[in-house]
Amino acid sequence: MTMTKPAVAPNPVASAVQKFLSRRGSWVPVFAALLILIIMFVGAQAYFGNFLTPRVISSLLLDNAYLLILAVGMTFVILTGGIDLSVGAVMAFTGMLGASLLRDGSPVTVVVPVMLLVGAALGLGVGILVQYFGVQPFIASLAAMFAARGLAFMVSLSSIRVEEPAILWLQGTRIQAAPGSWFITPTGILALLVVVIGTLVLAYTRFGRTIYAIGGNEQSARLMGLPVVRTKLLAYTISGLCAGLAGVVFTAYTGASYPLNGIGTELDTIAAVVIGGTLLTGGSGYVLGSMIGVFVYGAIKSVISFLGAEQSWTRITIGGLLLVFVVVQRVIVARSSRR
Amino acid sequence: MSETRQPVIEVGGATVRFQAETALDNVDFRMFAGEVHSLMGENGAGKSTLIKGITGALHLDSGTIMLDGAPANFAGPAEAQHAGVRTVYQEIDLLPNLTVAENIMLGREPRRWWGIDWKAMQREAAAVLDELGLDIDPGTLLGTHSLAVQQLVAIARAVSGELRVLVLDEPTSSLDTDEVAELFRIIRELKDRGVAILFISHFLDQVYEICDRVTVLRNGHLVGEYLTRELLRIDLVQKMLGRSTEELVLLPRAEVDVESEPAILETRALSSSRVSDITLVLAEGEVLGFAGLLGSGRTELARLLTGIDRADGGSVILDGKNVAPGSPHRAIGLGLTYSSENRRTEGIIAELTVAENITLALQAQRGIFRRMRQSRQRELAASWIEALGIRPASTELRAGVLSGGNQQKVLLARLLALAPRVLVLDEPTRGIDIGAKVEVQRLVGELAENGMSVVFISAELEEVLRVSSRVMLLRDGRAIETVPSDQLTVDTLLAMIAKPDDGS
Numbered sequence: 001m002t003m004t005k006p007a008v009a010p011n012p013v014a015s016a017v018q019k020f021l022s023r024r025g026s027w028v029p030v031f032a033a034l035l036i037l038i039i040m041f042v043g044a045q046a047y048f049g050n051f052l053t054p055r056v057i058s059s060l061l062l063d064n065a066y067l068l069i070l071a072v073g074m075t076f077v078i079l080t081g082g083i084d085l086s087v088g089a090v091m092a093f094t095g096m097l098g099a100s101l102l103r104d105g106s107p108v109t110v111v112v113p114v115m116l117l118v119g120a121a122l123g124l125g126v127g128i129l130v131q132y133f134g135v136q137p138f139i140a141s142l143a144a145m146f147a148a149r150g151l152a153f154m155v156s157l158s159s160i161r162v163e164e165p166a167i168l169w170l171q172g173t174r175i176q177a178a179p180g181s182w183f184i185t186p187t188g189i190l191a192l193l194v195v196v197i198g199t200l201v202l203a204y205t206r207f208g209r210t211i212y213a214i215g216g217n218e219q220s221a222r223l224m225g226l227p228v229v230r231t232k233l234l235a236y237t238i239s240g241l242c243a244g245l246a247g248v249v250f251t252a253y254t255g256a257s258y259p260l261n262g263i264g265t266e267l268d269t270i271a272a273v274v275i276g277g278t279l280l281t282g283g284s285g286y287v288l289g290s291m292i293g294v295f296v297y298g299a300i301k302s303v304i305s306f307l308g309a310e311q312s313w314t315r316i317t318i319g320g321l322l323l324v325f326v327v328v329q330r331v332i333v334a335r336s337s338r339r
Numbered sequence: 340m341s342e343t344r345q346p347v348i349e350v351g352g353a354t355v356r357f358q359a360e361t362a363l364d365n366v367d368f369r370m371f372a373g374e375v376h377s378l379m380g381e382n383g384a385g386k387s388t389l390i391k392g393i394t395g396a397l398h399l400d401s402g403t404i405m406l407d408g409a410p411a412n413f414a415g416p417a418e419a420q421h422a423g424v425r426t427v428y429q430e431i432d433l434l435p436n437l438t439v440a441e442n443i444m445l446g447r448e449p450r451r452w453w454g455i456d457w458k459a460m461q462r463e464a465a466a467v468l469d470e471l472g473l474d475i476d477p478g479t480l481l482g483t484h485s486l487a488v489q490q491l492v493a494i495a496r497a498v499s500g501e502l503r504v505l506v507l508d509e510p511t512s513s514l515d516t517d518e519v520a521e522l523f524r525i526i527r528e529l530k531d532r533g534v535a536i537l538f539i540s541h542f543l544d545q546v547y548e549i550c551d552r553v554t555v556l557r558n559g560h561l562v563g564e565y566l567t568r569e570l571l572r573i574d575l576v577q578k579m580l581g582r583s584t585e586e587l588v589l590l591p592r593a594e595v596d597v598e599s600e601p602a603i604l605e606t607r608a609l610s611s612s613r614v615s616d617i618t619l620v621l622a623e624g625e626v627l628g629f630a631g632l633l634g635s636g637r638t639e640l641a642r643l644l645t646g647i648d649r650a651d652g653g654s655v656i657l658d659g660k661n662v663a664p665g666s667p668h669r670a671i672g673l674g675l676t677y678s679s680e681n682r683r684t685e686g687i688i689a690e691l692t693v694a695e696n697i698t699l700a701l702q703a704q705r706g707i708f709r710r711m712r713q714s715r716q717r718e719l720a721a722s723w724i725e726a727l728g729i730r731p732a733s734t735e736l737r738a739g740v741l742s743g744g745n746q747q748k749v750l751l752a753r754l755l756a757l758a759p760r761v762l763v764l765d766e767p768t769r770g771i772d773i774g775a776k777v778e779v780q781r782l783v784g785e786l787a788e789n790g791m792s793v794v795f796i797s798a799e800l801e802e803v804l805r806v807s808s809r810v811m812l813l814r815d816g817r818a819i820e821t822v823p824s825d826q827l828t829v830d831t832l833l834a835m836i837a838k839p840d841d842g843s
Contacts, residue, residue: 023480026480128575200454200685209437213445216434223416
């Protein structure tokens with residue numbers, strides 16, 4: 001006789017898969033991103049022959065440290081179901097502010113905390129707009145993006161060189177990370193530290209779990225008595241803080257600040273987060289996934305430059321990849337809501 | 340009758356207004372420890388408003404709430420929960436993206452110096468589930484479970500920790516018989532522990548089975564508080580409706596001779612992943628009831644018939660012709676329409692007006708280039724509002740503010756506007772009050788008398804029997820048998836459903 005689905009003969013592999021999916025289903029998109037990264041590595045190595053070198057691999061981290069930091073902050077916001085379009089502009093503004101303060105002779109021990117605080121304050125501003133004025137996150141952060149970009153131009157219309165040794169040390173120091181030519185810079189360490197902290201906060205604090213709860217269903221989270229308002233404000237503040245830190249790192253990376261820095265970076269950040277398996281509707285995703293997303297982004301850039309093709313192909317590839325991931329996400333969401 | 344005991348919770352003169360409308364007018368209410376109390380009333384009587392007031396989700400415009408004799412003014416649900424006043428809402432309000440353990444423990448997770456202690460959390464959640472006799476893996480994501488299990492998890496969440504007052508708002512509407520029995524076992528246990536339980540249900544049987552005391556509300560006013568054992572069922576219904584109840588007793592059933600009437604819809608060996616080998620015949624002007632437990636395949640079959648889901652095998656025959664309703668659009672074109680059991684998520688669009696909701700499907704069927712004029716929309720909607728008695732009789736109101744019963748009628752109007760051949764109604768009376776229920780049932784009867792063929796699905800066997808001319812019994816995705824309903828009683832039908840499957 002024909003059997004219905006639950007009665008299928010117990011297969012140990014199938015039931016293990018079933019158990020894994022029911023417990024860790026939300027990691028599947030992260031594995032998909034990891035798979036894509038590995039396929040890219042293997043493919044590029046097979047094609048170029050000299051792709052998988054310590055130099056190329058570590059540059060994925062070192063050239064994209066600022067993006068990684070932004071992506072961690074963005075993950076918090078997207079997990080609540082929001083979005084933060086201001087991060088690129090905030091990064092540019094804090095960079096300009098810091099560079100001009102340093103040029104005017106302020107000590108670096110004051111300048112860096114100021115950059116972080118200004119970033120956090122701008123993030124909090126977005127959060128307040130979203131939470132207390134009911135503005136759509138898209139609009140609120142768009143306003144903050146224009147404001148921060150304008151402020152960056154107000155600081156100076158032209159590039160400001162940074163000669164502060166402490167800042168340049170962040171990017172200039174090469175620390176041997178492993179035998180061979182595996183090097184890491186303090187900016188890279190900083191970015192990895194942010195990833196670790198972000199991961200721990202999301203997994204092991206009430207604040208972190210409340211972020212997921214809000215993304216799952218804000219109304220339910222409120223009815224459960226969770227501190228929704230505080231948590232959302234904090235999520236945007238963290239994104240702003242990360243943007244401020246990215247300002248420090250990016251300034252160190254380029255050795256100068258320019259008011260047009262980071263145009264479109266917010267979109268790269270969102271792309272990396274989404275490719276890393278975080279649902280744009282919120283409630284599902286991981287900082288580690290976002291890190292993989294950043295590496296995928298970096299690997300695409302490296303492949304394009306290996307090919308000697310125009311960097312515009314980076315954008316096209318990222319766009320295509322993003323499309324695939326968003327479609328995959330829709331399928332996942334549609335399937336889970338069918339249950 | 341004098342009560343000398345001190346109530347756990349005592350509400351005095353509660354009044355809540357929403358703009359011009361008074362949702363709750365000077366209502367007194369009390370609950371005693373170790374008692375199960377039921378709040379009865381039609382939709383719009385003020386039950387939800389009163390619950391929200393008690394649980395801190397809503398602020399009373401005037402009136403007092405006393406918890407153990409001390410004034411309690413909860414600023415929000417968090418404070419009420421902390422004081423031991425917990426709620427399980429009608430619509431499951433947990434977080435599908437988190438684990439079962441988190442859903443139970445969220446907000447009071449065990450913590451160590453480095454943060455949440457996941458192992459301890461899993462353990463404690465497992466203990467809570469175990470105490471309730473539930474076999475659910477606390478490490479699984481909530482969204483992977485059925486609605487019934489999610490409901491039980493919601494209750495587990497409410498009963499973990501120190502509990503004084505537990506509010507259960509329609510907890511049984513998505514549970515099957517076994518699960519209801521399970522829930523009642525849990526309620527009795529909590530009652531013995533001295534918890535005051537507020538049990539809200541539209542199922543009178545359940546109210547009489549489990550409740551000690553009943554408070555009746557009507558139109559925001561208090562009708563009275565009674566001991567269940569001293570209140571006759573018919574009197575209770577009368578107090579709730581505030582009108583004569585003879586219409587409850589009599590309901591004309593469409594008398595159809597299936598043999599002689601032409602079959603309008605047939606299926607042969609219809610199968611999918613959830614149902615197998617379904618063969619049914621629906622005659623013109625017949626109401627065919629589907630009876631079966633949750634998961635028996637009743638909803639899945641309904642979705643196959645109306646093109647929502649695609650069948651893997653078998654055929655659907657309409658008017659003797661083989662058709663394949665592969666999509667809702669095609670099915671509607673064929674005259675096969677479906678009203679989902681999830682009124683809120685798959686039915687009503689709360690943000691649109693009543694008129695827009697009613698004309699939605701018709702407009703979709705006409706296509707974007709043949710847009711109905713506003714005046715035509717309104718005219719059409721108004722005629723359905725009148726025909727079905729939708730209250731308030733306004734075309735321009737947002738559908739979301741209507742009561743459940745009236746939303747259901749709006750959905751019915753949406754389908755009827757398509758002039759369908761076959762109407763498939765999946766739990767059309769779930770979560771709506773008795774008055775509206777009777778009206779929906781009568782509407783179905785009238786439609787059938789006028790030649791419409793209806794498939795009627797309900798978890799309430801009594802209702803299936805009252806409305807249908809034949810009942811098809813489903814079990815584990817298979818059609819067991821189809822019996823004329825005048826040969827059945829609730830008890831015999833129950834026995835047939837409960838009969839163990841000897842076929843496999």
